[in-house]
Amino acid sequence: MEGKSCPLCGGTGFVSKGKVVELCSCRFQNLDWFRLMGIPKRFFDAELDNYVPTTEKQKTALSICKLYAVNFDASKGEGLVLVGASQMGKTHLAVGILKTVYRLKQIKGLFFDTKDLFFRLGLLRDSEQRYQRLLLALLERPLLVLDDLGSEMLSDWRAEVLSHIITYRYNHLKSTIITTSYPLRRIGAEGLSLEERLSEGVVAKILQSSVEVRLS
Numbered sequence: 001m002e003g004k005s006c007p008l009c010g011g012t013g014f015v016s017k018g019k020v021v022e023l024c025s026c027r028f029q030n031l032d033w034f035r036l037m038g039i040p041k042r043f044f045d046a047e048l049d050n051y052v053p054t055t056e057k058q059k060t061a062l063s064i065c066k067l068y069a070v071n072f073d074a075s076k077g078e079g080l081v082l083v084g085a086s087q088m089g090k091t092h093l094a095v096g097i098l099k100t101v102y103r104l105k106q107i108k109g110l111f112f113d114t115k116d117l118f119f120r121l122g123l124l125r126d127s128e129q130r131y132q133r134l135l136l137a138l139l140e141r142p143l144l145v146l147d148d149l150g151s152e153m154l155s156d157w158r159a160e161v162l163s164h165i166i167t168y169r170y171n172h173l174k175s176t177i178i179t180t181s182y183p184l185r186r187i188g189a190e191g192l193s194l195e196e197r198l199s200e201g202v203v204a205k206i207l208q209s210s211v212e213v214r215l216s
Helices: 027-029 055-072 092-103 116-121 128-140 158-171 198-209
Strands: 014-019 020-023 079-083 110-113 143-148 176-179 210-214
Touching: 014 027, 020 092, 055 092, 055 210, 079 092, 079 198, 092 110, 092 143, 092 176, 110 116, 110 128, 110 158, 116 143, 116 158, 128 158, 158 176, 158 198, 176 198, 198 210
Parallel strands: 079 176, 079 210, 110 143, 143 176
Antiparallel strands: 014 020
8 A cells, every 4th residue: 555655656656757657666665576576675776767877888778778668568578688797787777677567567577696596496396386386487477587697507407497498488478688797699809608608599599589788
């Protein structure tokens, strides 16, 4: 229940941003959607509107993320890959998209740091029902954020699980936002790419369904 004392909406639960009307953040917080969507506590305050770009690439990335969120269509399976060094705000932007899509479209996405994802799946391998419940959410949520992809150590099992998630979501038109420090494919003398960390087939599916956005 939105509070009458909210300085943003005055208790209506809605705020106007030009030609767009969004659910107010007080509504969003009271329903505790942050935790339900897996958003880490450090990023509870992260919004597209409070991201501060310091370079032209970051400004362009912010514009792309805003357009993506406002025009999000769960039936198209279109994604983003936010690429850049640490401290560029990739996670901030991804969380901002999740929140904006929920407010505008009432679509609940899901956020997972990939290392944490594999840790949780590993813990649940002995509990078939709970393992399948988490895996189903990863496969079926209309919008999934895989944060810091490529930073994890990939065993054969982890590589197989990741390939299954990305392939299923690609085939069933489920949108995925990826943040990573690695470009999808190596350009010139660049360091490692996601293609080298994952596989050519997985990255090909990401390329076909997503726009690569470089922040650095």
